[in-house]
Amino acid sequence: MIITLSITKTIQDWLIGMMPEGVASILAMVIVALIYLAIFAVAGLYLVLLERKVAAWFQLRIGPNRVGYWGLLQTMADALKLVSKELTGTIKADKFLYNLAPYFVIISSLMALAVFPFTKEFQAFDINIGIFFLIAISSIGVIGILLGGWSSNNKFALIGAMRSGVQTISYELSVGLSLLTMVLLTGSLQLSEIVEVQKEGWLILQGHVPAIIAFMIYMIAGTAETNRAPFDMVEAESELGAGFHTEYSGMKFAYFFLAEFINMFIIAAIATTVFFGGWLSPFGITESLPWLGIFWFLGKTLVIVFLMMWFRWTFPRLRIDQLLTLEWKYLLPINLVNIVIMAIIVWLNLTIKF
Amino acid sequence: MGYFSDIYKGIKTLLTGMSVTGKYFLTSRKGAITQQYPDNRDTLKMFERFRGEVVMPHDENNEHQCTGCQKCELACPNGSIEIIWDRGLDETTGKKKKKIDKHIYHLGLCTMCGLCIEACPTDAIVWAQNYENSTYDRTQLTKVLNRPGSKVKAGIED
Numbered sequence: 001m002i003i004t005l006s007i008t009k010t011i012q013d014w015l016i017g018m019m020p021e022g023v024a025s026i027l028a029m030v031i032v033a034l035i036y037l038a039i040f041a042v043a044g045l046y047l048v049l050l051e052r053k054v055a056a057w058f059q060l061r062i063g064p065n066r067v068g069y070w071g072l073l074q075t076m077a078d079a080l081k082l083v084s085k086e087l088t089g090t091i092k093a094d095k096f097l098y099n100l101a102p103y104f105v106i107i108s109s110l111m112a113l114a115v116f117p118f119t120k121e122f123q124a125f126d127i128n129i130g131i132f133f134l135i136a137i138s139s140i141g142v143i144g145i146l147l148g149g150w151s152s153n154n155k156f157a158l159i160g161a162m163r164s165g166v167q168t169i170s171y172e173l174s175v176g177l178s179l180l181t182m183v184l185l186t187g188s189l190q191l192s193e194i195v196e197v198q199k200e201g202w203l204i205l206q207g208h209v210p211a212i213i214a215f216m217i218y219m220i221a222g223t224a225e226t227n228r229a230p231f232d233m234v235e236a237e238s239e240l241g242a243g244f245h246t247e248y249s250g251m252k253f254a255y256f257f258l259a260e261f262i263n264m265f266i267i268a269a270i271a272t273t274v275f276f277g278g279w280l281s282p283f284g285i286t287e288s289l290p291w292l293g294i295f296w297f298l299g300k301t302l303v304i305v306f307l308m309m310w311f312r313w314t315f316p317r318l319r320i321d322q323l324l325t326l327e328w329k330y331l332l333p334i335n336l337v338n339i340v341i342m343a344i345i346v347w348l349n350l351t352i353k354f
Numbered sequence: 355m356g357y358f359s360d361i362y363k364g365i366k367t368l369l370t371g372m373s374v375t376g377k378y379f380l381t382s383r384k385g386a387i388t389q390q391y392p393d394n395r396d397t398l399k400m401f402e403r404f405r406g407e408v409v410m411p412h413d414e415n416n417e418h419q420c421t422g423c424q425k426c427e428l429a430c431p432n433g434s435i436e437i438i439w440d441r442g443l444d445e446t447t448g449k450k451k452k453k454i455d456k457h458i459y460h461l462g463l464c465t466m467c468g469l470c471i472e473a474c475p476t477d478a479i480v481w482a483q484n485y486e487n488s489t490y491d492r493t494q495l496t497k498v499l500n501r502p503g504s505k506v507k508a509g510i511e512d
Contacts, residue, residue, distance in 0.1 A: 057382040058375055062390070314375040315368065330361065 032124050040113055040262060045075040047261040050302075051309055058313040085250035090153055093247065097151035102248065102255035104144030109262045112137045116269050117192050119279040119293025130191035131183060134270055135176050138225060141259065142168040145227075145234065148256070149244035160243025163320060164234040167224055170327040171231075174221035177335040181214040181342045182207065182274045185351065195278035200353040202277035208352055210342040215275050217331050217338070222267035223308055224323070226260060230315040233323060268304035269297075276300050400483040405466040408435075408459050409482040410499035417507040418500055420478035422454040426470035434463040435470055446508075454500060461487060462495035476510050 011031055015024035049064065049071065056063030064071035089098060115130045117123040127133055142164055149161020183189060185207050186197045197203070204211045224231040235243040245256045272278060277300075279293030286292040318326065345351060389398055400406065412418050422439045436458040444451040457479075471479055479499065489495060 054379075058379050060378060060382050060387050062386050062388040065390075310372060310375065310379075314371045334361075 044258040044261045049075045054309045082254040087250045092153045094151035097147045101144045101148035102252040105259040106255040108140040109259045112266045120290035128190045131189045145244050152247035156240045157244050157246045160234050160240045171221040171224040174331045178214040178218040184342050198277040204275045206351045213338050226263045229312040230317045268301045272300040404483045406482045406484045416504045419476045419510050425473045429469040429473035434460045457499040459497050
């Protein structure tokens, strides 16, 4: 039996048999969107559980282990609780923006998921400017955070939101430039093509030294992009209450929370696609079975997610001026030099290929 | 060249930190410090320095070491300890001597500061390691530490 993995096309072809083409393609998009929404809402919840378990192990604790076997249903129960909670708000909040903000954040992070090739042809939307789309969409989320912070009419929330703006705009540069370094190698922005190039060796091997430097910069900047510790100036429990989502409760809070974890998954997924060969297996050991690519993709992504959790539970937090010093005085100059080095390597054909 | 040595030092110290937490992560299964309390109440034993409540140990002859000096009562910052004492005839010397009638300890008031135990010159009161101290009636929290009919151990005042 041949299982075709090109989901959008499969669903569309199946629907065209029943209805006119225009309706069919719109319906196909809606169906794919719903599938993604359902899968990643659950995946986000399990990332929260993973974070809690990993945090517990780092701190010599046990972690959630009561709800379900080994605590597996804990975050499901939490989400149910949050759905059933009352949505409170402040009287002087800007109601429209206040209610809009969480959807902004969650939608922008879910949109980014559409372009990832989970395995050969298993991709909802194979856009030819994939990396560019990802960089653009990942900075839209900060508008949601700024809206939330502003409209809450709360000083803590506003300070948190402004910090988020400063942080995201600064670190956006590093994320973009480190990905551009790798684009020099691939010669394409399309994610499926980037994976295709890596059949001759993962990009982190092909580009050796500058690729490793780019990966390190990407991980630092990516962690800062997701507003996670050690860069959690935005939420900063110790000084700002909960930062921009101080005034949110119930499911709106859960959207912010979920978006943070989905963003973490996205940052890890970009790193997997661009540096570690996406769904390709090491040495091509499962090349004849393309559906196993999902396993490889998720495996690599989870390793990088774990790395980000490891950062969180090890490193001390940065002050806001240290945060900006790190970006503007260290990461950005190194990054610019790194691009030149990579360009020379590509020009002189010094890449390692198998 | 402080710029590059800063980067080198920064990366080195961050990696040192990650190796420390990494080791904890790998050994966390053996060394988890969480007690899953209601499940393991049969086997759970608190560590020696745990401050459960103040008790007065008695030996097999029903003798304690309290001379009734009231230093613990004075040391207690919030009056958890009350000592009711009396003067009785000492059998060996025939003289009148101070001895305790009741050493009353209010567990409900106690803040577990331990000053009474430090103040005691004869180690008559010590910490117990029990931890399930809740009751349905707060009068049960007022305890008489010396057992009925007990007396002070001979020679403890010397």
